[in-house]
Amino acid sequence: MTVSIATHRAEHSRLASVNTEDPGFGDVFSDHMFQMDYRDGAWRDPRIVPYGPFPVEPGALGLHYGQTVFEGLKAFLGDDDVIRVFRPDRNAARLAQSCQRLCIPAFDETVFLAAIDQLVDLDRAWIPRQRGRALYIRPLIVATEANLNVRPADAYRFFIMTAPVRAYFTGGAIHLKAERRYTRAAPGGMGHAKTAGNYAASLLPGSESQREGHDQVLWLDGVEHRYVEEVGQMNIFFRIGDEVVTPDLRGTILPGVTRESVLTLLEDEGLRCRQRRIGIDEIIAAHEDGSLQEAFGAGTASVIVPVGRISVDGHTLAINDARPGTLATRLYDRIVDIQRGDAPDPHGWNRLIASGPR
Numbered sequence: 263m264t265v266s267i268a269t270h271r272a273e274h275s276r277l278a279s280v281n282t283e284d285p286g287f288g289d290v291f292s293d294h295m296f297q298m299d300y301r302d303g304a305w306r307d308p309r310i311v312p313y314g315p316f317p318v319e320p321g322a323l324g325l326h327y328g329q330t331v332f333e334g335l336k337a338f339l340g341d342d343d344v345i346r347v348f349r350p351d352r353n354a355a356r357l358a359q360s361c362q363r364l365c366i367p368a369f370d371e372t373v374f375l376a377a378i379d380q381l382v383d384l385d386r387a388w389i390p391r392q393r394g395r396a397l398y399i400r401p402l403i404v405a406t407e408a409n410l411n412v413r414p415a416d417a418y419r420f421f422i423m424t425a426p427v428r429a430y431f432t433g434g435a436i437h438l439k440a441e442r443r444y445t446r447a448a449p450g451g452m453g454h455a456k457t458a459g460n461y462a463a464s465l466l467p468g469s470e471s472q473r474e475g476h477d478q479v480l481w482l483d484g485v486e487h488r489y490v491e492e493v494g495q496m497n498i499f500f501r502i503g504d505e506v507v508t509p510d511l512r513g514t515i516l517p518g519v520t521r522e523s524v525l526t527l528l529e530d531e532g533l534r535c536r537q538r539r540i541g542i543d544e545i546i547a548a549h550e551d552g553s554l555q556e557a558f559g560a561g562t563a564s565v566i567v568p569v570g571r572i573s574v575d576g577h578t579l580a581i582n583d584a585r586p587g588t589l590a591t592r593l594y595d596r597i598v599d600i601q602r603g604d605a606p607d608p609h610g611w612n613r614l615i616a617s618g619p620r
């Protein structure tokens with residue numbers, strides 16, 4: 263079944279007025295956005311319209327009680343002029359899971375994929391070509407029904423907006439603070455859902471850690487503050503001896519698409535990666551006995567970010583002399599090569615959007 267999406271084009275493109283030398287990260291949005299609305303028990307009116315503000319009821323439930331979910335993925339324009347969207351099917355599935363946790367009605371995943379195809383194709387001139395840059399795609403669902411009862415809303419708006427973004431990876435390795443006091447997610451909570459509340463909860467710990475001179479927070483579990491969970495808004499990996507380890511998904515960790523891709527690439531290389539609980543004590547011990555070789559974060563925005571230092575209770579561990587490690591560097595290159603079409607895509611991760619002048 264083909265999905266019918268009405269398109270109302272912008273009269274003028276804003277692209278010429280944009281600083282394409284440094285697009286920032288979400289500083290500027292492309293010409294168009296996708297929208298559809300949920301009312302009277304169904305998702306309705308999928309449409310592409312010019313990007314811009316819209317009226318919202320001050321009583322909208324999403325504004326008051328945080329009934330919102332979102333996603334983040336990227337589109338690339340390769341040297342072959344083909345548009346590649348990286349694993350949008352995984353984002354559709356995860357958005358569906360997040361909706362389920364927040365009592366947001368299910369949507370048709372084929373509409374999600376068709377919306378991205380058409381939106382990205384329409385704004386293809388906004389896709390940066392430089393290696394490391396991309397068109398970031400941000401889907402968002404927010405409860406729009408005006409009411410003050412704490413209950414699931416009966417009306418929602420679904421958006422997809424896009425923004426050209428710069429490379430995050432500057433070649434440096436970041437400094438983490440193992441967070442003993444604040445918690446990102448607790449068992450039974452929303453840690454596995456991509457929702458605004460988790461991000462709001464991270465702002466104060468994030469700014470405190472930055473004031474103390476760190477780059478990001480290394481989240482520990484919410485019960486004992488002892489087991490490693492995530493780094494900032496990324497999943498985390500360690501290379502200890504000849505093994506790679508990452509925390510197993512147990513409801514408090516966001517199931518990252520980059521994490522999943524790293525696991526597959528490691529398997530391709532014949533490297534063992536175990537998903538299990540990792541105590542911060544184990545990291546300290548592995549640093550002391552010299553077996554901790556590398557640590558890195560994985561997420562869509564930055565792809566792979568090497569971790570150079572971790573501060574735990576005021577003591578700082580330098581990992582790999584605080585320099586980016588070979589595995590992190592190689593994984594970054596592998597993923598970016600696949601995303602840009604510079605290397606084969608053996609797992610069929612890219613969704614191709616036909617090229618050609620319109």
Ligand SMILES: *Cc1c(COP(=O)(O)O)cnc(C)c1O
Binds near residue numbers: 456497517520
């Ligand atoms: C989005 C996100 C990630 C990374 O997921 P990707 O699909 O790889 O972008 C990791 N942790 C948190 C908390 C996130 O919100």
